[in-house]
Amino acid sequence: MAERPVSGVTPFLTISERRGAEALTFYQRAFAAEIVERNVAEDGQRLMQASLRINGGWIMLSDEFPEWRGHAEPAPQGVTLHLQVDDADRWTDRAVAAGATLTMKVGDQFWGDRYGQVSDPFGHRWSIGSPICR
Incomplete structure (x- = not known):
């Protein structure tokens, strides 16, 4: 497994409607993302956390978890x-x-x-x- 960064800023995206697995596939196709780590929640249905490397940088993402206040809000308009x-x-x-x-x-x-x-x-x-x- 590739090493995760120990410093810097890593965006963590929350994906609504249990579309985390779909997001992984999209980022692979759209941005040539390398999935470095993928963990599924105990329910076996939701993506708890994934780490991706895109063009030398890192992002993390998960499905939303309302029970942990990890629900997906609309993407902030000021973030790109x-x-x-x-x-x-x-x-x-x-x-x-x-x-x-x-x-x-x-x-x-x-x-x-x-x-x-x-x-x-x-x-x-x-x-x-x-x-x-x-």
């Missing part, structure tokens, strides 16, 4: 998960093909990146950027 990648167009196209909704078309931006945004099927917003190659 950013992926800095080698080819924003290719990564965005792959995410959309996997089921993400394009919310900002990839384009050249003043700060020197090609940049766009998608929303995943679980209500989380992702921005995707790569350096402009000239």
Whole structure:
């Protein structure tokens, strides 16, 4: 098993409607995620915790657990998960093909990146950027 980070910030996403397993599959297809760890709750139905590595970074996720106040709230409007990648167009196209909704078309931006945004099927917003190659 790969080592988890010992420092830094790791987003932990809560997935509503017992769609955690579906989310794992989506992130594998959309962002080439590597599932490093996956634990199912004692009920055998819900994903208690999973650790994923995406493009060198980490995220964790679980199904909602209302009995632990781990219920899924609507994704905060002020939160966007950013992926800095080698080819924003290719990564965005792959995410959309996997089921993400394009919310900002990839384009050249003043700060020197090609940049766009998608929303995943679980209500989380992702921005995707790569350096402009000239």
